[in-house]
Amino acid sequence: MSSITPTVKRPYPIHQTPFQYNYSAPLHDTHILEHLLKYGPHSNFAALSCMPPSMDRTSPESVDLPWDAISMRSKVTSSHLGHHSRPSSLGAVAVDNLCLPHVKIECSELQNMTERNPYMSLNIQEGLTPSHLKKAKLMFFYTRYPSSNVLKTYFPDVKFNRCITSQLIKWFSNFREFYYIQMEKFARQAIADGIRDVKDITVSRDSELFRALNMHYNKANDFHVPDRFLEVAEITLHEFYNAISASKDSDSSWKKSIYKVICKMDSEVPEEFKTSSCM
DNA sequence: CAACCGCCTG
DNA sequence: CAGGCGGTTG
Structure with missing residues (x-):
């Protein structure tokens, strides 16, 4: 291993x-x-x-x-x-x-x-390398909930087995965790800042939220994050803002409905990501 | 039972 | 990020 x-x-x-x-x-x-x-x-x-x-x-x-x-x-x-x-x-x-x-x-x-x-x-990799991790993080900009099949096709140089698949899926799970934590954090911040209208909440490339996310998934900052990701991020932030504003966060599983919305917003990962062997 | 998800920990 | 674990789904 x-x-x-x-x-x-x-x-x-x-x-x-x-x-x-x-x-x-x-x-x-x-x-x-x-x-x-x-x-x-x-x-x-x-x-x-x-x-x-x-x-x-x-x-x-x-x-x-x-x-x-x-x-x-x-x-x-x-x-x-x-x-x-x-x-x-x-x-x-x-x-x-x-x-x-x-x-x-x-x-x-x-x-x-x-x-x-x-x-x-x-080179067929026995295990996942740091390069694979970096690639996975960039893929997250397109898909937050990649299926195992998608993962298999986008990591052609990886010899898949139960462990590897689980590990890759775990990675995205961890990515999501960070993503949603940031969303909740900034949503509460917006509320604390006295923002009353959802439309006053936006996510652009120079937003603090985006900086945090970009720092996490694209630390080297050498990848151009797709606009769609900004949109999804904004929608997610809105979801959290609305939910918290409506005090839905009192319910133990209030995030579930948000997850259900976001998971339907995955994009197709560009073909280029399939190409390289050990990127 | 297998494959996942999300939560919590370290 | 990895491990563990309960819970869900088919």
Whole structure:
């Protein structure tokens, strides 16, 4: 059980079909989201989970600089301009390339690369890694109640079993717990502040509430949170405000009705989240 | 019984 | 976040 917190040893990869999820040119635009999720601009987990052995012990400078470059480019391509890479997915691109007449060349290139960096091809994880946790947190911006099936399809590099599934589901349960605690906290705050009309309560990107949430699920702040999440957050806050205002919080299970509303507001998680192996 | 959810703890 | 546990659902 190589879960995350106990021992952060390098996960032992198991080579799989190199064709499906290999990304030969790490810095190409279409691969930026992947790397962003995989390593993050300042991720401490990078060297532990995905870095090639040769770079494992490199000095901080030689590691940090590239990430900064990546993060800057990524903000331009995927965030600010809203050019979310097409759902055609990166995997498909890679496959296409490999299926064209240049197969032999591509294969030899792939071999050369995987020789230098065995971690380049898809590695099936025994347990969940810090990278998976980061990815799960970002997925939370879209879905608060992912089904186990959804989880399975969005973590293709994870070998699922009862424990892993439970752990992933537990993660989202924990995410929700934090989410709802914040909601109740800010709802009560609004009431304490004397806000009388629900319409005076709003959630924008510079709201304290959003900052708290973003800090929790997107600490590196390198991911552009979808607008829909802001909407759902506002709705949730309103639900709490209304309930508390109506003194419904006296009932032991007053939150249930709120949960019932929010659980129906999940969005589809972008295809890009399926693509990468160990992001 | 299995799969989840939410609450509470550490 | 992980463990435990009661409670719900099918």
